[in-house]
Amino acid sequence: MDRADFVQRFGGVFEHSPFIAERAFDAGMIEEPLTALDIHDAMAAMFRTASPDERLGVLKAHPDLAGKLAISGELTDDSKREQAGAGLDRLSAEEHARFTELNATYVETFGFPFIIAVKGLTKDDILQAFETRIANGRDQEFETACQQVEKIARLRLESLLPEAR
Structure with missing residues (x-):
């Protein structure tokens, strides 16, 4: 697989951040046969070595949970599928109001959206995590959000390469 094909296929694994896939490919870390684990290891390494500003940009590329993009139908297909899977x-109107309030408070507090790998979670699980994590310090929450981004990327890769789990 050449660079353009690789970036086309895997560039969205880290939300709106194809530079992660480009760097992994350019570093010679991508070898066939492609497996979800190998690609994830390579891309996560590139994410971890990105500058703090670049990592913040990846965090900011994620949509709010049940936010404006979801309502307007402008989520990426991956995000739409993930959020729908968690309900x-x-x-309800009350639940949506709570998510909206928490999203606003979280972004105001941390400067990036709340990020959690929602696969296998219910809306109640997500609300509980939201309410717990909003009390974290910024450095702790930045690291937690980065870990969640990597988990989301792994789950997306497993979906793209299900035979290679």
């Missing part, structure tokens, strides 16, 4: 597309 975030079926919130």
Whole structure:
């Protein structure tokens, strides 16, 4: 697989951040046969060595959970599928108001959206994590959000390469 094909196929694994896939490929870390684990290891290494500003940019590329992009239908296909799987597309008015309030407070506090790998979680699990993590310090939450980004990337890669789990 050449660079353009690799970036086309895997560039969105880290939300709107194809530079992660480009760097992994350019560093010679991508070898066939492609497996989800190998690609994840390579891309996570590139994410971890990115500058703090670049990592912050990756965090900021993620949408708010049950936020404006979800309502307007402008989520990426991956994000739409992930949020729907957790029931975030079926919130009551009260639940939506709570998510909106928490999203606003979280972004104001930390400067990036709340990020959690929602696969296998319910809306109640997500709200509980939201309410717990909002009390974290910024450095701790930045690291937690980065870990969640890597988990989301792994889950997306496993979906793209299910035979290679």
